[in-house]
Amino acid sequence: MTDLAPIAVAIPLITAAVLVAAGGTVPRRVVDVLACTASGACIVLCALVLHDTSDGTLVHWFGGWTPRDGVALGISFAIDQIGAGIALFAALLFLAAFVFCWRYFVVLGPIFHALMLVFLAAMLGFGYTGDLFNLFVFFELLSVAAYALVAYDIEEEGPLQGALNFAVTNTIGAFLILIGIALLYGRTGALNMAQVGEALAGRPADGLVVVSFTLIAVGFFVKAAVVPFHFWLADAYSVAPTPVCLLLSAVMSELGLYAFARVYATVFSGALGGDEAIQAVLLAAGTLTAVAGALMAFGQRHLKRMLAFATVSHVGLALIGIALLDGPGLGGAALFVVADGFVKASLFVSVGTVQHLFGSVDELRLHGRAHALWLTGPLMGLCALAMASLPPFGPWLGKTLIDQAARDAGQGWVVVVFVIASILTGAALLRATLRVFAGVGPREDPSIVGSPAPDEVDAELRFAKDRVPLTMTVPAVALAVAGLGMGVAPGLRAAAGDAAAPFFDRAGYAATVLHGQAGGAGGGAVPVPGIGEVLVGLLTVAGACGLAYLTLAPRRPRLHRLGVATGRAIAWLRPIHSGYVGDYVTWLLAGAAVMGGVFAVTLTT
Amino acid sequence: MNLLPYLVAVWLMGVGLYGIVTSRDLVHMVICLSVLQSSSYLVLLAIGYVDDAHAPVFADVPLGTRAVDPVVQALTLTDVVVGTTVTALLLALSVQAYKRYGKLDPQELRPERRLQRRD
Numbered sequence: 001m002t003d004l005a006p007i008a009v010a011i012p013l014i015t016a017a018v019l020v021a022a023g024g025t026v027p028r029r030v031v032d033v034l035a036c037t038a039s040g041a042c043i044v045l046c047a048l049v050l051h052d053t054s055d056g057t058l059v060h061w062f063g064g065w066t067p068r069d070g071v072a073l074g075i076s077f078a079i080d081q082i083g084a085g086i087a088l089f090a091a092l093l094f095l096a097a098f099v100f101c102w103r104y105f106v107v108l109g110p111i112f113h114a115l116m117l118v119f120l121a122a123m124l125g126f127g128y129t130g131d132l133f134n135l136f137v138f139f140e141l142l143s144v145a146a147y148a149l150v151a152y153d154i155e156e157e158g159p160l161q162g163a164l165n166f167a168v169t170n171t172i173g174a175f176l177i178l179i180g181i182a183l184l185y186g187r188t189g190a191l192n193m194a195q196v197g198e199a200l201a202g203r204p205a206d207g208l209v210v211v212s213f214t215l216i217a218v219g220f221f222v223k224a225a226v227v228p229f230h231f232w233l234a235d236a237y238s239v240a241p242t243p244v245c246l247l248l249s250a251v252m253s254e255l256g257l258y259a260f261a262r263v264y265a266t267v268f269s270g271a272l273g274g275d276e277a278i279q280a281v282l283l284a285a286g287t288l289t290a291v292a293g294a295l296m297a298f299g300q301r302h303l304k305r306m307l308a309f310a311t312v313s314h315v316g317l318a319l320i321g322i323a324l325l326d327g328p329g330l331g332g333a334a335l336f337v338v339a340d341g342f343v344k345a346s347l348f349v350s351v352g353t354v355q356h357l358f359g360s361v362d363e364l365r366l367h368g369r370a371h372a373l374w375l376t377g378p379l380m381g382l383c384a385l386a387m388a389s390l391p392p393f394g395p396w397l398g399k400t401l402i403d404q405a406a407r408d409a410g411q412g413w414v415v416v417v418f419v420i421a422s423i424l425t426g427a428a429l430l431r432a433t434l435r436v437f438a439g440v441g442p443r444e445d446p447s448i449v450g451s452p453a454p455d456e457v458d459a460e461l462r463f464a465k466d467r468v469p470l471t472m473t474v475p476a477v478a479l480a481v482a483g484l485g486m487g488v489a490p491g492l493r494a495a496a497g498d499a500a501a502p503f504f505d506r507a508g509y510a511a512t513v514l515h516g517q518a519g520g521a522g523g524g525a526v527p528v529p530g531i532g533e534v535l536v537g538l539l540t541v542a543g544a545c546g547l548a549y550l551t552l553a554p555r556r557p558r559l560h561r562l563g564v565a566t567g568r569a570i571a572w573l574r575p576i577h578s579g580y581v582g583d584y585v586t587w588l589l590a591g592a593a594v595m596g597g598v599f600a601v602t603l604t605t
Numbered sequence: 606m607n608l609l610p611y612l613v614a615v616w617l618m619g620v621g622l623y624g625i626v627t628s629r630d631l632v633h634m635v636i637c638l639s640v641l642q643s644s645s646y647l648v649l650l651a652i653g654y655v656d657d658a659h660a661p662v663f664a665d666v667p668l669g670t671r672a673v674d675p676v677v678q679a680l681t682l683t684d685v686v687v688g689t690t691v692t693a694l695l696l697a698l699s700v701q702a703y704k705r706y707g708k709l710d711p712q713e714l715r716p717e718r719r720l721q722r723r724d
Contacts, residue, residue: 133680140687147694154701161714164698168625171638171691178645178684185677186652581634581711582626589622 004052005060005077008045008087009125012038016117019110026110032102035113039094039120046088046124053084056519057502057512059130070514072192078130078513081499082334086258087127089338090251093345094120096479097243100349102471104243104356112152119145119247126255130513132181132267133191135259139177139223143170146252150240158239165581166236169588173222173229176592180215183208184267193266194513197506201270210603213268214596217260218588224256226319227289228591230312231577231584234296237308238453242352245304249311249348250341254318257337261322261330261503269325269506277602281595282323287417289316292573294424299570301363301445302453303351303432307344310387310425314340317421320414321402328405331500331526335486335493336398342483343383343395347429349476350380353468354436362453363432368439375473377437383480384433388426388544389418391537394486397493397529400537404527419540426544431551441552448567450574497526610651617644631699631709635692642688646681653677 015038019031026034052058058079061067065074094116101108122142129135147170151163185191187208188199200209218229225233237248264278272278293313300306314336321333354370355361370377389396399418406414434440486492502508502519511517551563576583621641628634653674659666661675703709 133683137683137687140691144687144690144694147691151694151698154698155705157705160698160702160705164631164695164702164711164714167691167695167698168634168638172622172625172641174687175642175645179648182645182648182652182677182680185680191676579714582628585622585626589626 003060004045005049005058005079005124005128006062008042008049008091009121009128011041011045012117012121012124016114016121019114019117022110024109028108031108031110031113032098035098035101035117036095038117039091039098042091042120042124043088043095046084046091049079049128050081050084050088053079053081054498057509058084059513059516066516067192067195067514070195070198072190072195072514075134076130076192076513077128078194078509079128080502080509082258082330082503083127083262085334085338085499086251086255087124089341090120090123090127090247090255092482093247093250093341093479096345096349096475097246099471100246100352100475101243103469104352104472105241112149115145115149115152116244116247119149123251123255126259130194131192132184132196132263135193135263136174136177136181139259140174142252142255143167143174143223146244146248149244150236150248152241152244153239156239158235161579162232162235162237162239165232165579165584168581169229169232169584170222172585172588173219175219176215176222177219180212180219183212183215187212192513193263194510197267197270198510198514200267201506203271205271205603207600207604209268209271210599211596213264213272213603214592214599216263218592218595220256220260220263221285221591222256222588224253224260224315224319225289225312226256226285226315227292227312228587230289230293230315231587232581233312234305234308234577235579237311238302238305242304242348242355245307245352246345246348249307250345253311253315254337254341257315257318257322257333264325265504266506266509269504272603277598279323279325281598282325283320283411283414285595286316286319286323287414289313289319290417290421291316294421295570296450296573296577298424298428299448299567299574300428300450301432301448302450303354303361303363303366303436304348305450305453306363306428306432307347307351310429311344313421313425314344317399317402317418320417321405324402324405324409324411325504326405326409327501327504328408328497328526329402329500330503331496331498332398332401332403332405334500335401335496336395339394339398339483339486340387342479342486343386343393344483346476346479346483347380347383347387349472349479350376350383353472353476356472357468360453363435364443364445364448365452366436367441367443368435368437370437371439373437373468376468376476377433379476379480380437381430381433382484384426384429385541385544386484387422387429388541389422389537390541391529391534392487393484395483396537397487400529400533401493401496401526403536404529404533408527415536419536419543422540423543423547426541427547427551430544430548434548434552445551445563445567493526493528501525607651607654610647610654614644614647614651617641617647629710629712631702631711632696634711635695635699638695639688639692642684642691645684649677649681649684 126138297309386393624637658671
């Protein structure tokens with residue numbers, strides 16, 4: 001059954017090639033149907049692969065080049081439950097995005113679908129691969145497809161700038177990853193992750209290993225948009241076509257984190273064991289990312305930019321889960337990433353629906369205009385509450401599991417970060433929802449420091465606008481149900497623990513990949529959320545509602561002053577997000593230097 | 606091991622990054638990115654280089670002859686392809702920016718500047 005995984009990667013690639021070859025001769029609806037069918041087939045295959053991984057890690061050697069005596073010359077897919085899970089998650093989101101595209105664009109060539117399918121194939125390969133260089137190639141493939149997709153509305157102003165910043169910073173990130181991989185190859189003569197890990201294990205880390213680890217970590221953190229490598233994200237996500245945003249925000253950033261965790265676990269954990277310094281750096285980066293992203297999200301009026309910064313914030317939260325470098329933390333992070341990704345995707349679909357009907361994504365300009373949308377409004381409100389960790393929904397469960405894992409690891413303070421980040425992003429989304437759909441609150445807001453969204457006169461938005469098309473409602477509801485339901489689905493919590501438990505077992509992974517021993521299945525324990533966790537969730541939601549109320553009720557002068565003060569507190573963050581790519585690269589280098597410096601001092605012996 | 610290729614690679618990396626950070630012209634920036642990427646080709650090839658060795662083709666030399674590492678050469682080729690794709694895409698965006706604004710200065714593409722222009 002391991003042969004299914006390469007087929008899942010091949011299907012979208014072949015479909016993309018067919019679409020490009022056929023050019024404009026295929027009618028638009030046929031293209032839509034083909035794309036939906038291809039992503040549907042991927043869903044089925046990914047689900048089968050995920051099912052198979054429950055017995056242990058699947059290894060597929062291309063061309064039958066199996067390893068001899070622990071030396072791998074061939075290229076492999078090494079699929080565990082985490083990788084298979086993220087691949088299935090990506091495929092599900094693509095189907096939702098393709099359905100949403102149906103009525104979102106009026107004029108749309110097959111190139112768009114082809115790029116999307118290449119993007120899908122790259123994500124699946126990225127989740128499945130067991131080879132460092134293959135990881136890099138899939139990384140570049142998904143990056144280039146994403147650059148082109150962000151720049152799809154190339155006649156507009158924003159997409160040009162967003163795509164340029166995105167492409168330049170991420171290409172530098174990819175370059176750093178490649179240099180890191182090259183150094184590892186120079187040291188070990190291997191590219192298979194398991195084999196590189198075996199070669200590095202047991203010996204104390206020297207300068208080369210630390211440099212290589214820093215380069216690879218920074219490269220993946222650029223993609224994941226960890227502060228201070230995150231600047232490109234808001235520029236790119238706020239201007240991309242909404243179906244693309246949904247994918248970028250829900251799964252692409254998280255793939256950066258996934259890749260970091262995978263490479264750390266399989267390659268470096270043997271050499272850099274006793275990882276207090278790494279854990280400290282990751283926790284600090286996660287905390288900074290979560291708080292900075294949440295503050296910036298709170299200061300936005302451009303709805304897509306708000307969701308983009310919420311993405312940054314949640315990447316920080318997931319990074320905190322990964323930073324624990326143990327099974328329970330990773331299991332919580334995995335559950336959080338998927339549940340939160342579904343909810344974010346649903347929010348993007350809702351924003352896209354509003355954009356489709358009213359031609360704007362500006363919170364203040366949309367004031368009260370969307371009150372007729374009786375389904376989209378409440379759905380968005382519910383998703384906003386879920387983002388503010390309302391029990392028992394999926395995002396709450398994920399955050400709670402990370403919290404509890406952190407407490408067990410002696411890092412109980414992270415709950416404060418979770419509460420602050422959730423209150424700020426939840427309040428921003430609640431405020432926007434109430435303003436846009438219910439017309440609550442004033443038309444001016446001193447607490448908002450972000451610039452307004454431009455009015456849109458897009459060719460893509462010229463449909464009959466009397467009602468919400470079914471192809472927008474269905475994905476929004478389905479994604480929200482998936483994300484919210486993950487909190488109450490029976491067995492999911494235990495499954496996440498089982499999936500994550502073998503992830504950091506480097507020796508077990510190597511034995512499976514290089515020597516064909518069965519392994520990598522089950523045995524994880526995740527904590528059960530108790531009444532205390534429910535209370536924390538409820539308090540966070542109350543905090544978010546309170547903050548949203550403060551910003552929407554400025555008729556009372558004291559509250560008004562509070563709103564202004566909040567705005568001022570956030571305003572200093574804004575000039576840093578200058579939109580100039582040179583600044584972003586400077587931040588990237590400074591962040592890399594700091595991380596490298598800390599690792600150089602603490603990790604070498 | 607010869608240090609020279611690594612030193613050149615570090616130099617190229619520094620020059621490329623400096624160029625990207627300070628660039629006032631999109632085409633210049635894209636070229637700097639290419640310079641930066643070319644340092645990775647050098648690192649890869651240097652890692653696989655063996656003194657007094659053949660090309661890794663064993664058609665007319667006996668097996669076991671010293672040869673340079675073919676893996677890094679394949680990696681370099683892949684990397685060249687990837688780099689070209691990114692360069693082509695970025696140049697296409699630059700052309701579009703020039704068509705729209707008549708300028709290639711990335712500073713002019715910043716959102717604040719766009720708003721200023723509109724006023």
